[in-house]
Amino acid sequence: MRIFLAEWRKLRRPTFFLGTLGSVIFVTGLVTSLLFLLIDAKTGNADRGNRITREMLQLSDGFTIGFNSSGSLLGLVALSVFAAQTAQEYTYGTLRNLLVRQPRRIRLLIGKYISMAAFALITVIVSAATSIGLAVGLSGRARVSTENWFTNDGYSAFAHSFVNVLICTIGYGTIGMLLGLIFRSPISSISIGTAYLLVVESIISVAWKPASNWMPGNLLSVIAAGGSPIGVENAPNYSQALLRVGAYLIAASLITATLFKRRDVAN
Amino acid sequence: MNMPAISVSNLSKRYGDVLAVDDATFEVPMGTICGFVGPNGSGKTTTIRMLLGLIKASAGTGSIIGNSISHPEKYLKEVGAMIEGPAFYPALSGIENLKVLAKIGGIPFSRCQELLDLVGLGDRGKDKYKTYSLGMKQRLGIAAALLPDPKLLILDEPTNGLDPAGIQEVRDLLEKLADGGVTVFVSSHLLSELEMFAKYLVVLRKGKVLFAGEMQDLLHRNKPTIIAKPSSINSLNYLAELINKTGHTAVIEKDHIRVTADESFAIQLNKIAFEGGVVLAQLTPERASLEETFMEMTEDEK
Secondary structure (H helix, E strand, C coil): CHHHHHHHHHHCCHHHHHHHHHHHHHHHHHHHHHHHHCCCCCCCCCHHHCCCCHHHHHCCCHHHHHHHHCHHHHHHHHHHHHHHHHHHHHHCCCHHHHHHHCCCHHHHHHHHHHHHHHHHHHHHHHHHHHHHHHHHHHHCCCCCCCCCCCCHHHHHHHHHHHHHHHHHHHHHHHHHHHHHHHHCCHHHHHHHHHHHHHHHHHHHHHHCHHHHHCCHHHHHHHHHHCCCCCCCCCCCCHHHHHHHHHHHHHHHHHHHHHHHHHCCCCC | CCCCCEEEEEEEEEECCEEEEEEEEEEECCCCEEEEECCCCCCHHHHHHHHCCCCCCCEEEEEECCEECCCHHHCHHHEEEECCCCCCCCCCEHHHHHHHHHHHHCCCCHHHHHHHHHCCCCCCCCCEHHHCCHHHHHHHHHHHHHCCCCCEEEEECCCCCCCHHHHHHHHHHHHHHHHCCCEEEEECCCHHHHHHHCCEEEEEECCEEEEEEEHHHHHCCCCCEEEEEECCHHHHHHHHHHHHHCCCCEEEECCEEEEECCCCHHHHHHHHHHHCCCCEEEEEEECCCHHHHHHHHHHHCC
16 A cells, blocks of 8 residues: 555656646547547548447447547557556666665555556546547537437446456556566657557558457457457457456566566666 | 674675676674775675665675565665665655655655755755755755664765765764664765774775775774974985884985884884984874775775
8 A cells, every 4th residue: 555655646746647637638539529520521430440320329338439449549548657657767766765665576566556557547537537528518519319328228338338448458558567667768668569559560460360369459459349349350359358368467467577576676 | 792784694796797796795783884985896886786685696695684685675674775876756856755765665754854854955855856956866865765764774875966065964964873873884985084984894896895894903904104204304314314223114205204113113213313313393103094095905906
């Protein structure tokens, strides 16, 4: 708990806290707004030029589509936050201070992780509020009926979406933490992480389609969408994705813990 | 016998082919100020890191306040440290930085302001760390090291970047802490400073311990010299002859003579000069300073 609160003290600093939430609001707002404002556009209103029709948006889970679609982008924000918060302890040299006050390294790592996961939870809450607020606000202009949204089915769909986006966000964050620990530099870990997830995975998936079923970024997108994302064919189903992501996260956590526990702190 | 604050035995640390610390063995008694000196790259910081559990020793053993260095969680609550200069989060204020460490260590926040006042940062605690001068950063580092009210304080170059007044304040503070029973293990390049307040000394070179013991024992290793300056420069050669007749060797240096001899020889020298009709303008016994002794020791090893 003490480590959680100490880490939180760093995360809550206004520039960082408000800046990150601002980017979350911007990203979610953009995705959700385009969904409603471009509803009749022939070029599509969703990711990769796909179309989310008025009928789809009017379903009980229609108001969560924008929120779900923001999942991967929220994940990238989390990856950056987790990577930066981990790697900066090496670049600032502050890790040695922390370890002198808390030499139980795994305890320190878990405290930091839980604190960053709590921060990720806040970003998901803010994203959900932004997306749903905009969905309701723009529904009239887009002539989308909200009749089915605020029903038990709608609430249930929202709960599922929330959990899925949270898993996706924390999944990306865990990858970020591992990269931060490996590269010990915020810039390197964030740039390598985003380049891999946005570019390398896409290239590999195009070159060899079956590989996309095993790529962590793709799998996390499947989880965020609650199944195959719209317009993506032959993606693994939700359970498969969850299982594979679970295995990756366990492996990432074990590598992170081993590196953190065993490696000399020489800077 | 009292338990030593620090005890290391045959401690080594190897990085590939480089032996950063080579079979180091020394003890630091409780309640003393111990200087830890050595040229750059001699293994001081590596040794300190091993003592704090930041890196693992390749061989050998060590203990801090009776606990093995392989279990730092058993003793670090009683240890304060500043390693390789101050390191804090630039975007947080001085007091916020201390609170991060206080929270992790379970130390009450009230101690943070107390310590800021103690190191002279009381009115700058709310300013961001990145706006601090080097001296202020150093003071904050010392405050952070003092957070747990330590029994053992390990400081790596604590006076770096401080002005002469700041250096004196740190010296006074360390002396005050030692008077209160705190063991201070301090590495520094300012040997003249260390000589003024350290009672104990560990000298390292190329990872090896060259000396570990009382500062006075080290300084007394070299025979003292006596400086004799006649009132007239014309008497220099004659005085040198008189001294040489006693079996000592007089070395003429500019306007004075240097004789390597015990301090007691000064009385005899004064007598033979008087009897020989030479008036002395100066007669001073001198001991080599820590800096001179250190240079001599480390030269020998080259």
